[in-house]
Amino acid sequence: MTPALWTLRAVNLVLVLTSAFLxxxxxxxxxxxxxxxxxxxxxxxxxxxxxxxxxDENPRRAAAAAAYGTxxxxxxxxxxxxxxxxxxxxxxxxxxxxxxxLEFGPVAGGLAAVLPxxxxxxxxxxxxxxxxxxxxxxxxxxxxxxxxLVPVAAGLxxxxxxxxxxxxxxxxxxxxxxAQVGEYLSFALFQLRDYAITIGSVAETxxxxxxxxxxxxxxxERLRKASAELGIKLxxxxxxxxxxxxxxxxxxxxxxxxxxxxxxxxxxRAAFSPDSVNISVLIQSAVPPIHSxxxxxxxxLLSVLQNSLEACATxxxxxxxxxxxxxxxxxxxxxxxDGGGVSExxxxxxxxxLVSARRSTHGLGLGLxxxxxxxxxxxxxxxxxxxxxYTAALLVVPIERELPNIRLEESTWAGRRxxx
Numbered sequence: 001m002t003p004a005l006w007t008l009r010a011v012n013l014v015l016v017l018t019s020a021f022l023x024x025x026x027x028x029x030x031x032x033x034x035x036x037x038x039x040x041x042x043x044x045x046x047x048x049x050x051x052x053x054x055x056d057e058n059p060r061r062a063a064a065a066a067a068y069g070t071x072x073x074x075x076x077x078x079x080x081x082x083x084x085x086x087x088x089x090x091x092x093x094x095x096x097x098x099x100x101x102l103e104f105g106p107v108a109g110g111l112a113a114v115l116p117x118x119x120x121x122x123x124x125x126x127x128x129x130x131x132x133x134x135x136x137x138x139x140x141x142x143x144x145x146x147x148x149l150v151p152v153a154a155g156l157x158x159x160x161x162x163x164x165x166x167x168x169x170x171x172x173x174x175x176x177x178x179a180q181v182g183e184y185l186s187f188a189l190f191q192l193r194d195y196a197i198t199i200g201s202v203a204e205t206x207x208x209x210x211x212x213x214x215x216x217x218x219x220x221e222r223l224r225k226a227s228a229e230l231g232i233k234l235x236x237x238x239x240x241x242x243x244x245x246x247x248x249x250x251x252x253x254x255x256x257x258x259x260x261x262x263x264x265x266x267x268x269r270a271a272f273s274p275d276s277v278n279i280s281v282l283i284q285s286a287v288p289p290i291h292s293x294x295x296x297x298x299x300x301l302l303s304v305l306q307n308s309l310e311a312c313a314t315x316x317x318x319x320x321x322x323x324x325x326x327x328x329x330x331x332x333x334x335x336x337x338d339g340g341g342v343s344e345x346x347x348x349x350x351x352x353x354l355v356s357a358r359r360s361t362h363g364l365g366l367g368l369x370x371x372x373x374x375x376x377x378x379x380x381x382x383x384x385x386x387x388x389x390y391t392a393a394l395l396v397v398p399i400e401r402e403l404p405n406i407r408l409e410e411s412t413w414a415g416r417r418x419x420x
Contacts, residue, residue, distance in 0.1 A: 311339025
């Protein structure tokens with residue numbers, strides 16, 4: 001039960017009490033006790049809801065069921081207290097019944113609405129009001145059935161919406177995971193092939209430097225064959241992408257960053273964020289359309305957002321802020337969270353592939369390292385700072401198309417040789 005749902009229920013009960021007060025004017029009926037009971041109940045619930053004590057799934061669902069059931073009993077009690085069984089007060093049942101349908105399915109919501117209505121019909125029959133007026137009984141029964149239709153419809157719609165959301169979450173996760181693994185494998189295979197070619201070149205150089213040495217010639221031949229076999233095997237794996245450091249070379253298009261950021265936040269909220277984590281987006285300054293590869297930016301954004309949201313989720317609460325601004329020739333996206341920060345031990349390996357700082361999750365440890373590569377391919381960069389339980393990741397994206405940034409540790413043999 002979220003603060004928004006608690007507020008909706010509180011407003012509904014206030015409207016029920018207001019309706020009871022208006023219907024009781026001129027009668028010797030005091031609503032002090034029902035009103036006091038309602039206020040005490042809502043205050044007690046607010047303490048649990050707004051302090052985020054209900055973090056686990058099972059206690060949260062149990063608390064929601066108790067809250068919805070209590071609301072229905074309160075509405076029925078107010079109706080009996082004021083002798084307004086079939087009036088406007090009964091409409092107050094629809095809100096908790098609909099919420100029950102959204103939480104527990106259409107059957108639970110339909111029963112939550114129809115049972116109080118049928119109870120009211122039975123009570124009126126017992127008092128004899130319906131025996132002398134068959135039309136009243138029919139209208140009460142129809143009223144109960146109609147009451148059940150609203151929660152049932154809400155539950156069915158929610159089920160369809162949940163399935164669409166689940167499909168979207170599965171697609172987001174699969175797309176992100178496939179991109180990270182594909183990027184890492186493509187890069188690793190390219191590096192291996194580069195070294196295989198280098199080993200073959202070194203073997204030829206040694207052969208030329210030691211002519212007439214049979215032992216050296218035999219070893220050089222074995223080295224040459226091993227290098228050739230490795231090159232053939234890697235060619236089979238890489239196929240026609242052997243000359244690329246990624247399976248998906250960047251394609252420059254016009255990219256609107258604001259809608260892209262909002263779309264990534266929406267996908268991440270659905271896929272990675274529990275109700276206890278709040279996400280906010282701030283546009284600090286106008287950013288013009290950028291000429292860059294949309295896919296690289298999107299994947300880096302989703303991956304960094306996943307890290308921040310899962311860090312907060314591990315603590316059971318938290319806040320993530322996404323700040324977009326222009327800084328000179330670049331657009332900057334800063335993603336900060338209060339998820340506990342990064343330990344001094346983990347800072348040294350933060351961008352190491354296959355090393356995850358979140359030991360409580362089942363991550364591959366490719367998020368930050370591959371995100372940095374995604375951005376560097378389009379001339380951008382990724383930096384991470386962490387201190388005092390807070391972490392901030394800065395994604396820098398050039399507004400105009402730039403050459404890729406190549407770090408020395410990921411350069412080819414030619415680059416390393418030039419360094420030496």
